Amino acid sequence: MNARATVISVAARLLDESATGDVSTRAVCEAAGIQQPVLYRLFGDKEGLLSSTVDHIWDQYLESKRQAEKSADPVVDLRSGWDSHTAFALTHPNAYKLMFAPGLRTVPQAVEEAIRILRDVLNRLAAEGRLRVPPQPATQMVMAANTGIALALVTRPTLYPDQGVSTLVRDAIHRAILVEAPGAESGGSAVRDARTSAVTTLRASLGELTPEPFTPVEAALLDQWLTQIPHSGEPEPGE
Amino acid sequence: MNARATVISVAARLLDESATGDVSTRAVCEAAGIQQPVLYRLFGDKEGLLSSTVDHIWDQYLESKRQAEKSADPVVDLRSGWDSHTAFALTHPNAYKLMFAPGLRTVPQAVEEAIRILRDVLNRLAAEGRLRVPPQPATQMVMAANTGIALALVTRPTLYPDQGVSTLVRDAIHRAILVEAPGAESGGSAVRDARTSAVTTLRASLGELTPEPFTPVEAALLDQWLTQIPHSGEPEPGE
């Protein structure tokens, strides 16, 4: 095995296992059985090492996902691309922080590759006339929003305990850049939207009613019942 | 002037002027005319210093913006809040990175305050029946997307040369969480109107939920409670 490859592999392992999110060049050298000058001759500086390591982790992850690529419907690819992005962040949080958080002056190739993949999907959508926004701003919108939610999930897990937010933001962004889908989903979901909105309105009001019409116990029970309403399914129309 | 305050002020200046985005405790001490042990007795460690510094910069910025707060329309506040967030990131990039990029183990108070401000606006919107999503996930969606686009603008200015992307993402997210049409701005009774409308919607839905989440007795009690809500008074009479 190439010396450079083994160093990268060792660095990737240490990075994934790191609790603080960073790795010292000394630790990499000791674990790889090399001396520091060797590392610096191979990668120039620490940033070169980390950049190569991130690229390696990214390539590995992409390889494991490459089977599910290029479906017939580019909208499906757009969605799965978002979800893969988020999943990568959750699987390799330290590598992800290095990719998208400040710290590395040079943009890792993995970032450019992620942008390229997204841009390709959006170009396919544009060719089919399904983009409401030019591909370039659309790429920036999707990329920035996706990294935002992924970084939030990774760096502030207590503030963002539910990773379903990723789906919500995803659909919000996608609805904004895509023209209306072939099948109008607005039939059954409009009812549910109205219902959810009504529940939200009332729950926000419960604490502000004067004079309070409910005892605390009643209010708590009412609040609990209200939360159950939106989750009741509508008889899904044909799909 | 308080010694602690001068140190924070000096640290804020050095942070804003820093090219690399971080400041050494030694530089702060030298510029403030104190010794390192003093700094460590004041702030515990470097993270304490940076956290306090970030809070200071945030408070200063918020003070300069506080005049434009609390407009009549919470939708306007939501939009201006997003734009202020992005503007703060562009004005104080280093402080912003410290707030929302990994690095600080402790979440600065400025972050929690930003979340609280956003949550308050969303709660006002929910009380008026203009939220399609509960306030909590809405807060997370807006916050994560906003930090995503702001971090992108700040850390990768070459990849995101046009800050108009912030507006595009903003409107995309806001369209996803707000109900259509500001509609009738009928003044003070908007809240009660929204509440009555919500009650009507839910009472009409109660018989159509499948599977039925409530027993007949529960449904009857819930229905009765719902009818009591619109007859309650206004939350805060004076404003």
Place this chain on the structure above:
DNA sequence: CGTTCATGTAATCGACGATAACAGCATCGG
């Protein structure tokens, strides 16, 4: 055989976060 160049090693530099140890000095109870 001597030159050249790549590879490996020991030792070290400078910056940094953090702390120990000590000195000055004020306050306060006795």
Place this chain on the structure above:
DNA sequence: CCGATGCTGTTATCGTCGATTACATGAACG
């Protein structure tokens, strides 16, 4: 007035880290 207490300031130092210098080794080549 005095000693104890506690805060403030200073010097010196520790350990870690990124990065480099200087030197040794060995193979390739003319």
